[in-house]
Amino acid sequence: MRAKHIMTQEVATIRGAATVEEAVKLMRLKGLRALIVEPRHNGDAYGIVTETDITYKVAAYGKDPKRMHVFDIMTKPCVVVNPDLDLEYVARLFANTGIRRAPVIEKELLGIISVTDILNKGNFVEKPKLLFLQKELHKAISDARSISANYGEDSKRTIEAWDLVDELEAEAGYYGAAKPEKTARETFAHQAGNNANNQQSVEQTA
Known part of the structure; x- marks a missing residue:
């Protein structure tokens, strides 16, 4: 599930x-x-002003909202989220x-995402990330072993495959x-080393 x-x-x-x-x-x-503060020009950043900004920075100090401006209390640039x-x-x-x-932006403003959205609409209860990662890791290890057998332990494809395993x-x-x-x-390298030694012993015996 993604931000969008x-x-x-x-x-x-x-x-x-x-x-x-x-x-x-x-x-x-x-x-x-919250409101998203518009950029003033193409090279400008988005900003954000929230209910907390208004409560903490204006209401709490008895300041006049008619004389205070959004730029006085907003956060700019604000953290933005990619929709993907x-x-x-x-x-x-x-x-x-x-x-x-935070606003969801990809070239243009698409929406806004909040902790409430994550809690109410997210699938982290039904599909915990760890279970997903463990399945991906199991597949990546299997793929890395297969690639190593087909292309050699020192090949670029093998190294990249094991790099993915390390990352997962x-x-x-x-x-x-x-x-x-x-x-x-490390486990695979150890097993491969043992297999090589066993093979060498067999050849010497023969």
């Missing part, structure tokens, strides 16, 4: 020069918790940055998989 599958397409934009009063009115009208980003990476991005929502093992470890004493690559 669970994002909220209903998103409102506002100019940075708009007043906070105008931002509040728009939020109330649309029933939104996998759900768990969106969640990890939120966790690492401490944000709760590391990611599975991040999600809680038990760390083995030896990596799959």
Whole structure:
């Protein structure tokens, strides 16, 4: 499941020069918790102003929303999410940055994704990432062994295949998989070495 599958397409934009009063009115009208601040030109970045910004930076200090502007309290540039980003990476991005929502952008604004979207629309309960990774890892190990047998242990294709195995093992470890004493690559190399020694012994005996 990716960002584009669970994002909220209903998103409102506002100019940075708009007043906070105008931002509040728009939020109330649309029933939104955040507004995306429009870039001023092609090379400019998107921004975001949230209900938290308004509450913490305006209401909490008794400031006049009519005299405060969006650019006074917004976050710019804001963290943006690619529509094809996998759900768990969106969640990890939120966790690492401490944000709760971000615009989904690919050349243009497509929507907005939030922690609420992840909780209510995500499939992480039905399809935990670790189970998926373990299946992918099992297949990658099988493929790497096959490629090694067909193209040789030192071939570029074999090295790339085992690099993928290493990457999947590391990611599975991040999600809680038990760390083995030896990596799959090390185990294979050890087995290959034993097989070679056994073969040599047989030839010498013969």
